[in-house]
Amino acid sequence: MEPETIAKIIDTLKAERIDLVVTLPEEPTSPLTETIRSDPYFTSVTVASESNGISLCAGASLGGRRCIFVTGIAGLLVGTWSLAQMGVLYGIPVLIMASYRGDIGDRSGVSGAQLFMFQQLAEPMLNTLRIPYRVIKKNDDIEREIRDSHFACREYGTPLVLLLTGEVLW
């Protein structure tokens, strides 16, 4: 993830008054989460499992705190139990940003079988959980997509996922 991409994401989060960032770091987004961690504007929480990160964000979001959960596809798979509870059952808005591991173009060194597993499961899993998502490939789209998705997830009343790939991630 390039510095200008990170800066654009952080500027947009601040413009949206999102000041609570919850994450379980993974390789492609770690430069972003490390930068956020060092920025005093944000309250940064590192969780020990994605499921409790999503539950934490749901509690914060329902309480009116603007927050985002930063993870990857593997994290979404681990967090499906909480996503089902907070999303399908309660309709609590939780904005999630996830690296789209396994998308075409992922040359990050993960084994091909793992990449293919992520590619095969990511979007069907989100569709199964009835979670809206957007795939962001271009840096020029970051600001608009974050703003629109943050608004939509609160208005719809649902978790919503931004999948980062293409020039945004690799």
Place this chain on the structure above:
Amino acid sequence: MVKRFDCLKLLASWLDEHALTVTSRGGNAREWAYLRPQGANFHSLNMGTCMSFAVGLALAFPKRKVIAIDSDGSLLLDTSSLVTLADVNPPNLLALVFDNQAYANMGATATARAADLAKMAQGAGVKKASTITSTEDFAAVVKPALAASELGFFVLKSESGRAQVKVDSRLIHGRPMLEHFISALLRHPDYQGKSSAGKD
């Protein structure tokens, strides 16, 4: 051993209208809804989600006391939440874990067996964590903890079984419960989540 209903009855008498509470499923939700029908109570969070949800709520309402009423089976499903709890260390959160040492809805199937949940919390980094085995100790320990600005985590060794109370199930499950909770939140002057009404 404590009787959960006795402890919850005391707890209800100590809380003001502004306290926020979160419960796991089963007897915790049913008995708490009976004892505290009013106020911001989020009931029946499913296995493994109660503690982290309460941490999030505590971060959203730093000036309010948040009380998590969890159970041993629920906590054990996601013990990593103890690490998050210790790491965030919200001073306005009081965590109560009723430990009847069984998956009570299914009968007598044991949960933690030899595990000590308070020591697990201590091991995760929670400074104020202990086990309570009598109602007298509950009053002596938990009431002052409610007034303190410090995270408290208390495991309550409790008898199995539930109090026979009648509760409208809509108060403790799903969207109707959620609507009730949000209505209570809207009465809090420091609630930040008013509808954006299509503007931003």
